[in-house]
Amino acid sequence: MSDLIRVSGLTREYEMGAETVYALRGVDLTIRRNEYLAVMGPSGSGKSTLMNLIGCLDSPTAGEYWLNGTEVSAMPDDELARVRNREIGFVFQTFNLLPRASSLHNVELPLIYAGVPGKERRVRAAEALQRVGLGDRMKHKPNELSGGQRQRVAIARALVNDPSILLADEPTGNLDSSTSAEIMNVFDELQAMGQTIVMVTHEADISARASRKVTLLDGLVHSDTTRAEAA
Amino acid sequence: MALRVIWTQKMKSAFSVVGVFIGVTFLIAVVSIVEGMNSYMTDRFANTLLGVNTFQLRRYPDFQVGDISRETWREWRRRQRITYDDARAVDAAITVPHISGWESWNRGIIEYGGKVARDINIIGITEGYFDIKNWTIEQGRPFSAQEARTGQPVVVIGHELAERLFEDLDPIGREIKIRRIPYRVVGVVEPQGKLFTISLDKFAVAPALSPIKRFVNPPRVVDALLVKTNTVEDLQTAMAEAEAVMRSRRALRPAQENNFSVETSEALLDFWGSINRVLMVALPGLVSISLVVGGIVIMNIMLMAVAERTREIGIRKSLGARRRDILRQFLVESATLAVVGAGIGVATGLLLAGVVQATTFLPARVAPWSVVVGVLLGAGVGIGAGLYPASRAARLDPVEAIRHE
Numbered sequence: 001m002s003d004l005i006r007v008s009g010l011t012r013e014y015e016m017g018a019e020t021v022y023a024l025r026g027v028d029l030t031i032r033r034n035e036y037l038a039v040m041g042p043s044g045s046g047k048s049t050l051m052n053l054i055g056c057l058d059s060p061t062a063g064e065y066w067l068n069g070t071e072v073s074a075m076p077d078d079e080l081a082r083v084r085n086r087e088i089g090f091v092f093q094t095f096n097l098l099p100r101a102s103s104l105h106n107v108e109l110p111l112i113y114a115g116v117p118g119k120e121r122r123v124r125a126a127e128a129l130q131r132v133g134l135g136d137r138m139k140h141k142p143n144e145l146s147g148g149q150r151q152r153v154a155i156a157r158a159l160v161n162d163p164s165i166l167l168a169d170e171p172t173g174n175l176d177s178s179t180s181a182e183i184m185n186v187f188d189e190l191q192a193m194g195q196t197i198v199m200v201t202h203e204a205d206i207s208a209r210a211s212r213k214v215t216l217l218d219g220l221v222h223s224d225t226t227r228a229e230a231a
Numbered sequence: 232m233a234l235r236v237i238w239t240q241k242m243k244s245a246f247s248v249v250g251v252f253i254g255v256t257f258l259i260a261v262v263s264i265v266e267g268m269n270s271y272m273t274d275r276f277a278n279t280l281l282g283v284n285t286f287q288l289r290r291y292p293d294f295q296v297g298d299i300s301r302e303t304w305r306e307w308r309r310r311q312r313i314t315y316d317d318a319r320a321v322d323a324a325i326t327v328p329h330i331s332g333w334e335s336w337n338r339g340i341i342e343y344g345g346k347v348a349r350d351i352n353i354i355g356i357t358e359g360y361f362d363i364k365n366w367t368i369e370q371g372r373p374f375s376a377q378e379a380r381t382g383q384p385v386v387v388i389g390h391e392l393a394e395r396l397f398e399d400l401d402p403i404g405r406e407i408k409i410r411r412i413p414y415r416v417v418g419v420v421e422p423q424g425k426l427f428t429i430s431l432d433k434f435a436v437a438p439a440l441s442p443i444k445r446f447v448n449p450p451r452v453v454d455a456l457l458v459k460t461n462t463v464e465d466l467q468t469a470m471a472e473a474e475a476v477m478r479s480r481r482a483l484r485p486a487q488e489n490n491f492s493v494e495t496s497e498a499l500l501d502f503w504g505s506i507n508r509v510l511m512v513a514l515p516g517l518v519s520i521s522l523v524v525g526g527i528v529i530m531n532i533m534l535m536a537v538a539e540r541t542r543e544i545g546i547r548k549s550l551g552a553r554r555r556d557i558l559r560q561f562l563v564e565s566a567t568l569a570v571v572g573a574g575i576g577v578a579t580g581l582l583l584a585g586v587v588q589a590t591t592f593l594p595a596r597v598a599p600w601s602v603v604v605g606v607l608l609g610a611g612v613g614i615g616a617g618l619y620p621a622s623r624a625a626r627l628d629p630v631e632a633i634r635h636e
Contacts, residue, residue: 052630055549057548057549057629057630057633058629058630077553077554078553078554078555081548081551081552081553081554081556082551082553084548084549084550084551085550085551085552086551090549090550092633096542096546096549096633097546098543098546109547109550110550110551113547113550113551113552113553113556114551157550161551
């Protein structure tokens with residue numbers, strides 16, 4: 001089945017004091033393997049909520065979410081955590097590395113939660129760091145790395161468990177333009193190697209790198225366009 | 232992972248283990264000292280004052296525990312003294328195998344060749360006294376039954392007195408003077424050591440019927456008759472017989488109380504036993520309070536840590552940490568903290584006990600059970616105190632936690 005992700009009628013509501021916020025009002029979306037998707041929309045459109053739901057960080061109020069053939073919308077917390085660990089790789093705008101741990105330990109974390117034994121863990125984490133070009137920075141802590149290097153560590157961490165999908169939330173938001181270009185090149189390479197990528201962004205030139213653009217508005221899909229394939 | 236986190240937050244960790252550390256230190260140190268005191272009291276003290284299977288007959292009790300009222304004192308001082316005839320009668324009346332010894336003492340001055348030793352315990356005894364006191368003669372000999380019977384002016388002295396008067400000279404055969412009357416030294420007793428810092432070796436014993444009798448007591452009167460039997464059962468029998476004889480000699484009617492005292496060192500041991508019990512009850516109480524405080528401190532520190540590390544928890548959850556992973560992480564951290572605190576407490580407690588042992592007369596015997604209990608308590612407090620913060624951490628919503636701060 002080439003449908004990696006299928007959501008239908010995905011709804012997320014939550015209480016804010018006395019009011020109910022309707023973050024998503026029934027989103028239907030299908031994502032295929034190796035697609036490179038950009039998710040856009042103004043703030044409040046629900047794109048972060050959609051990302052959280054796709055990333056299994058949150059559960060929908062209603063609707064279905066099929067990930068890799070498994071229905072995850074009604075999963076209990078612990079199983080959801082397992083899915084997160086195995087299938088999802090997150091890359092955040094603010095990097096979200098553990099500040100007091102070395103790059104190696106940061107990249108090891110998903111493997112630790114997957115139950116991989118110590119020696120194998122360190123080997124795989126080292127390989128992941130080498131693949132993003134940081135093999136010589138394994139013992140450095142995040143505050144000893146530049147912004148671009150930190151994001152690379154985050155990417156290595158996201159990939160170390162060989163996830164089905166890479167979710168990036170404004171990954172270049174905290175980087176200068178030349179570093180941003182570097183990081184975007186990394187994503188291009190990853191897509192070329194077969195990775196499925198979903199990226200939230202509000203910048204047009206970032207979204208231009210993706211082959212498909214989904215725009216949300218007021219909790220619903222507003223537009224869904226695929227760039228025509230180059231011949 | 233837990234040790235790594237604790238190391239990087241040294242200050243906070245140090246602060247949070249204080250309660251557990253103090254509690255465990257106290258536990259170890261006080262238990263060691265109390266156990267040491269226990270063995271000191273039973274082995275040294277009681278045995279030195281009055282040994283096993285031994286009782287003494289006196290005018291009034293030697294071992295007084297608790298408060299004695301003025302009326303009691305007055306009644307005691309009005310009593311008749313124990314006479315030579317009383318002592319002989321009691322000795323004759325005891326049917327079980329026994330050794331008996333008279334004891335009459337006073338404090339005085341001993342002179343030899345221009346040297347003067349003050350504050351010496353001068354005691355008039357009969358020859359059985361040596362066995363009853365378990366004295367080993369290091370030089371010479373004790374006095375014989377004949378010397379005792381005929382009241383020869385011979386004397387056996389304590390080790391410290393011998394050193395003071397004779398230094399390197401051999402004391403045997405020389406004459407010392409008590410109240411200007413000469414006595415020939417026939418023996419020196421092995422050092423007995425100290426009791427609560429008071430030397431036990433500053434004494435001189437002479438036969439009760441020798442000229443010493445005028446110095447130690449009014450005529451024909453002793454301070455005590457000591458009787459030692461072979462077994463505890465025989466001791467009971469002997470005490471009952473002694474009491475019966477004395478009651479008859481004093482013509483006491485059945486309703487009247489004894490106007491003399493027949494006692495063993497048991498009263499003293501009972502008294503210590505009651506103190507011991509109080510200590511052993513109070514101690515766990517104090518330790519518990521300290522540990523509870525320690526637990527509360529750890530809980531608060533961990534709650535702060537959880538709040539500070541909310542984002543970190545969110546990140547970990549986003550990477551796939553389940554609730555129980557987060558729970559275990561924080562529980563292990565708080566338990567490790569507590570065990571480290573307990574460990575340092577054990578070391579400090581042992582050190583403290585060692586210091587007390589080295590600088591005072593109190594012996595401190597480390598009880599292994601206290602070490603085990605200390606560490607287990609530490610771990611228990613750590614896990615217990617960390618449970619609430621850890622479960623708070625585990626239940627954080629990952630979406631909000633990541634956005635925190």
